[in-house]
Amino acid sequence: MAMISERYGIERRDALKVIGSAAAVGIGGVAGCLGGESGGGPTTASSSDGWPDLSGQSVHFITVAAEDSIQDLWQGVASDFENDTGASMEIEFVETGDLTRIIQLLQAGDPPEVSMQSIGEAYQLQNRDVLLPVDDEYERAVNKLGKPTESVKQIVTVDDSRYMVPLFHNLNSYTYRSDLSDIVPDTWEKVRQYAREVDDQDNDVRGTYVPIATGSPAAVRMVSWLWTNGGSISEWEDDTIHINFHEGENRDRMVEMLNFLKERQQWSPLGEGADWADLMNVLQSGTAASTWYAGARAKNEAIRKGRPFAKDIDITPGMPHNRQQVSDGSAEGLIAYQGADTQAAKTFINYVVRKSFVVEMLTKLSPIHNVPSYPEIQQGEEYRNNIQSLDIWEGWTEEQFDNYQVQTLEQLQNKTQETSPPNPYTSTYYSEPIWNLQNEVLLQDKDPEAIIDTHAEALQQIVDEAQN
């Protein structure tokens, strides 16, 4: 028992050691990459080694990076960038992925050059005309990292301009213990059967988990399950986004989905006050046997904690479906800002978006859980070797890994992609009405039919505000 937590401590230390060498590797990596760069690069004024001379310019880069190893990785690439271009780098690690710091900087009239943001946030910024198109940078990324999937290709494209270079995704799927039942819960009906069967067994493990949350877990859950039931939340009505989950067939789909959540509560441990951490821990702690999760953390956590059933935790390819096979997932990537040092910003994006760096980042930043946006990276030897040398790989099988990273990625549809063109207001409308609608059903036993209109109206009002 002690060994596992020792290992956890060591992992951190090992990571620090690795960084020492990573800095060296980083420089080598850049050198290796330069040959290609100077050939296909733009014809701007270049210094001798292929990168433009950015002396006197500065790059302010903001990213979420709590782990030391990730911070060191970014610091390493930043100092390489300074050496190669003469620009000065200011890296800022924020603790949450929201827009708080960006808002402060924009209000101060001093936007950063580049930041790593989710697709929803990128749309929020683009709606206010703050972002810089990065079409060229995206093209180069595709040249270097390979073709992305159809879904990834559309990410943050507005009026034929592209505003984000995507890097990775967390994919919604269903995580379950295969040692307790032979049922594979890949449809709603089987989710029910699985939950009932496991819950009836003579042990403390509950069949499934229905979290009751305020905030993002509730919003992400709603989209994930609703779509697999063929429902939708919004549509374009001329030039405006119209909430439609309470209309026509959608209404039935939504009501059915809410009742499905409600029904599963009988096989679930207490769901109140849940946060992402509760979802992540519900399997490893032996509390429940199956849960929906936005990614692979529920399994990874069981492996880290050395649970004997960790290897038996399987992941369904995509979400369990009822009418439609589709998986909502996040998308994170790099965006650049207007009114900042635009040349430096674009150069920095080009500089970091290269195979060696992206692979290294995705090996360190929640590995396996974060899925590369580019299948070539993900199927490449470099990434696979890195992943397979991780401690957590012990708990994974090739099949489980493919179920999550390959098959689920193929079903990816981001919450913005419900409509075509994508709905740019999803971040704003992921708010109170969405989680209160579910919670009134789950906490207060309210009839979905009776409350659906009120919440739809409230949500429409919020979207209208955002569209003005």
Next chain:
Amino acid sequence: MPAKHEEVRRRVHPYQESLYDVLSKRWIFVGLTVLPAIGLFAFINMLPMLWALTASFFEIGALSPEWHWVGLENFRIVLDDGKFWASLFRSTVFAGGSVALQVTAGTALALLLNRDFKFKRVVRAIALLPYIVPTAVLSFIALWMGNSRYGIVSQILHQLGLIEQFIPWYGSPELAMFAVITTSSWKFTIFVTIIVLARLQSIPSSLYEAATVSGASAYRRFVDITLPNLRGVLFIVVLLRGVWMFNKFDIVYILTKGGPLNKTTIASIYAYRMAFDQLNLGRAAAVSTLLFLLLLGAAAVYFYYFEPSEEVRVE
């Protein structure tokens, strides 16, 4: 005294003495004493406040630095919003409940500590400790102890047979408000304890002795001696704690994010969402301004009716 004073005086260097004379000139002295405080106050307190007050008359998108004058429009919209009034009501419940709990528990604890018992110094150090435990630390401990499935509080109550199921302290619509009030009061009650205990110690014991000799019961001594002496501190403690709890944001947001079912969406969380989720800074500023005016009005009434010095003069 004068002799000693002379002695001190002789040790001072003549230049220092003339420097002192210069510093004593009326306006220089005023500048030296009051000006730094006023200047600081104006810069670090008033200036950001003025920014926010001004902002409440403009439409300001959080993602662009442009301001558009809209007059009282923000106020009109906010005052029209039922959710604002609901959040205001919750703020009142939160502040009222917190102040009631903190002032009674804090005073009671101070009375308990103001006696003779063994290990007095250690016991007092322990009792006063929560006030200095950072809110961030307290929030983490509370989330950890109150977790709906792994929380040690539920576990112990369960093991003692007092509850059948784990209690989701911060996730239950019925309990969440009570839980956040109790959690934050664990720390802030001690502010009351410190101030009341300090005051209790300054009440001359001769007063109590005289009362005891003349046959006053413990209850009478409390009502006739202790309470009147505490009046002044309780006045200021209720005011300060009331203001601080009314504007509290961090600990409530960390513990519940305003949920479940908005049961703990107090006005500060409503304003926060307005600014950082709905990205409407002008309207969030209007909410802040309204809360400010409300507190100002409440404080004025409070001062008018309860300020002790005024009453002393009347009597």
Next chain:
Amino acid sequence: MSIASSWEDGPLGFWYELPYQTQKKIKNVLLNVLLAIVLVLILFPIYWMIATSLFHSNDLFTLPMPLFPSDPTFVEYRAVLETEVVQWYTNTVLVSAGIVLLTTTAATLGGYGLARLDIPYKKTFARVILFGYMFPPILLSIPMFIFWRQLGLINSLPGIILAQTATTLPFSLWLMWQFFQTVPYSLEESAMVGGSSRFRAFVDVALPMAKPGMIAVAIFSFAIAWGAYTIPSILLTDSSKWVLTLGLASFTEAESVLWGQIMAASTLFVLPTFFFMYYLQKYILEGFRAGRI
């Protein structure tokens, strides 16, 4: 039993037959029991913080959790010490010291001036001071960030000291103003009659007598400075400039929370303050005692 009283005839009637000394003793024991219960309520969260920091990480999120770390491990402390925690600790101490110094100085001088000098509108000002707390602080982060950035005070310890003083100054100034009103002016007057300059009288006579008030102000501002989070999170963006509270929050990685490390860091954060309360309680109580409040 000759005195007719409903209380004494009741089930607790025996109480009044006990000798006064015995009554007093029993009361005292009961009050001590009550105090002990309160102490348990205060100590348990602190105990659980320490216990969690010593558990092996796979004992966490299990049911039932052991109540005592029977096989304590210091792995979490080692992990914490590998971060920049020493730097954060140093910064926290420096920032707290700066805030205490700035607040105490400004509040003492200001409080004296307001109490003693004939300045127009001083009474109004003295009352307005506490209004400084009445504006909800949520939104003030934006103007503060803008102003401090223009002044180049982002990521600077003096910058954070200045900003955080906004939360300590109003009450401190108000307290010192009250305090000086209780210090008799006659002593300073007699010093001035004896030939002292006004400033001398302030330094030699008034200041020594104001000491308890200054200590109270220092302690109040320390308690706020030590745990400051919101303002530092806005103004300190470089992790080498962080204070401990920010470091603490960084032990939450994405959606997971490293409870062991958080609790280990919290323990390192909280324990020294116990000694602060132990050794300084005399001054704390003396300081807040004074003043007209």
